[in-house]
Amino acid sequence: MPTPAAVLCGLGTSLPARSVSNSRLIAENDLDSDERWILERTGIAARRLADSRTSTGDLAEAAGRAALDSAAELAGAPVRPDIVLLATTTPDHRCPATAPEVAHRLGLSGVPALDLSAACAGFVYATACAQALVTAGLYVRPLVIGSETYSTTLIDPHDRDTAILFGDGAGAVVVRAGTSEEPGALLAQDLGSDGGHAGLIQVPAGGSRRPRGAAGTGPHDDYFRMNGRAVYAHAVRRMTDSARDVLSGTGWSPDDVESFISHQANQRIIDAVGDRLGIPSSRRHGNLRDLGNTAAASIPLALADTAARRRVAPGARTLITGFGGGLAWGAHTLRFPEARPRSYAPHTHHDTDEAP
Numbered sequence: 001m002p003t004p005a006a007v008l009c010g011l012g013t014s015l016p017a018r019s020v021s022n023s024r025l026i027a028e029n030d031l032d033s034d035e036r037w038i039l040e041r042t043g044i045a046a047r048r049l050a051d052s053r054t055s056t057g058d059l060a061e062a063a064g065r066a067a068l069d070s071a072a073e074l075a076g077a078p079v080r081p082d083i084v085l086l087a088t089t090t091p092d093h094r095c096p097a098t099a100p101e102v103a104h105r106l107g108l109s110g111v112p113a114l115d116l117s118a119a120c121a122g123f124v125y126a127t128a129c130a131q132a133l134v135t136a137g138l139y140v141r142p143l144v145i146g147s148e149t150y151s152t153t154l155i156d157p158h159d160r161d162t163a164i165l166f167g168d169g170a171g172a173v174v175v176r177a178g179t180s181e182e183p184g185a186l187l188a189q190d191l192g193s194d195g196g197h198a199g200l201i202q203v204p205a206g207g208s209r210r211p212r213g214a215a216g217t218g219p220h221d222d223y224f225r226m227n228g229r230a231v232y233a234h235a236v237r238r239m240t241d242s243a244r245d246v247l248s249g250t251g252w253s254p255d256d257v258e259s260f261i262s263h264q265a266n267q268r269i270i271d272a273v274g275d276r277l278g279i280p281s282s283r284r285h286g287n288l289r290d291l292g293n294t295a296a297a298s299i300p301l302a303l304a305d306t307a308a309r310r311r312v313a314p315g316a317r318t319l320i321t322g323f324g325g326g327l328a329w330g331a332h333t334l335r336f337p338e339a340r341p342r343s344y345a346p347h348t349h350h351d352t353d354e355a356p
Ligand code: UT7
Pocket: 032, 033, 034, 037, 038, 041, 042, 120, 160, 161, 164, 227, 228, 229, 231, 232, 235, 265, 266, 269, 293, 295, 323, 324, 325
C-alpha cells in the first residue's frame, strides 16, 4: 500500500577537470608512498583535484544546476526548490555559510539555504533532513547538495596519510513529495553520532577551541588529521550496524538489497561492510577508484555514476550508508531513482559583491 514519501527526482554532479593518478600525485607532492600500495590498500587509482580558483560553492552551483535540469527533464517542466541544504566541511568562507550564495547563483534568492556540517556523513544527514521536512509537509522540493574541496583547503599535500585519500567534487539531488512505491522514494533512515571519538578525525586549530595562532599551535595544526586504523574499525562497525537498523525498519533482509552504495572512503571498508551484511559484490556500486574520497559528495557522485551507467533499474531496492568525522554516520533505504543524471563543469565565480 503506497504511503506518502519524499522522492529523489533529479541527480546532478560536477567535477574538476584535472584527474591525478597515484603515480603523478606521489611525484608532484614528493610523497613517501607507492602507487601499488595506494591501489591495494584503498582501491583508489586517481582523484579529481580542483585548481585554487575553483571553490566548493562553484562545484555546488554546477551540481545543483545539473540536478535541477535532470529533475526538469523527468518532470517535463521547470523545477524550483523551496529550500537548499548544502553538506560540506570545506565552505567557501568561515563566515557566512556557502548555501545562500549557491542558492542566489541558481536564481533562488529568497529561499532558505543552509550549510550542514557532518564531514563524510554530510549527505546522508542532509538527505535525512530533507526527507523529514517533506514528510512533515513543511517543504515540497528541497535541493540537497554535497560539495567539497578538501585538496585546496584541509589537506597537507605532503602528508601521505591523507593526501592519497581525498578528491574534490560535488553531487546533488532534488527531492519532492510523492509515494513510497515510486522510483526514488526514500523509505527508512537511521542517523547516529559519537562525539567521544571526535579526536579521531580533526583539524586541530582554526576553530574556537584552538584559534589560529593560539599558544601551542603550529602551522601544521590547520590541516586535516586522521587516525586511519581506528577510523577504519569504527567505519565498518557503525555502517554495518546502521545498515542493519535501516533494513529492519524497512522490513527488508540483506538478500532483498539489489543495490548497495556506501560512502566511498576505502574499498576494503566497503567490502567489509558488504561482506558482514551478506550483500554480494555484484550489488555494490561506486566510483572510488576514479574519484577517491570526496567526503560529503561521495554518495551522490556514486549514485549518479551508477545511474549514468544504467547498472541498476529504476525502483530497485537500494541501501545507502555513510560515515565520517564527528563521529557521524547514517543509512537510508530507498527505491533507485529514475532521473537521468546530468554533469556540468564548475563555473569559477569571483567575489564581486559589496566588500564589508
Ligand atoms: O571518510 C572518512 C572516513 N575515513 C576513512 O574511512 C579512512 C579509514 N582508514 C583507512 O582507509 C586506512 O586506515 C588507511 C588507508 C588510511 C591506511 O590503511 P591501513 O591498512 O590502515 O594502513 P596502516 O596505517 O595500518 O599502515 C600499514 C603500513 C604501515 O607500514 P608497516 O608499519 O606495516 O611497515 C604504514 O607505514 O602501510 C604503511 N603506510 C603507507 N605506505 C605507503 C601507511 N600509509 C602509507 C602510504 N603509502 N600512504
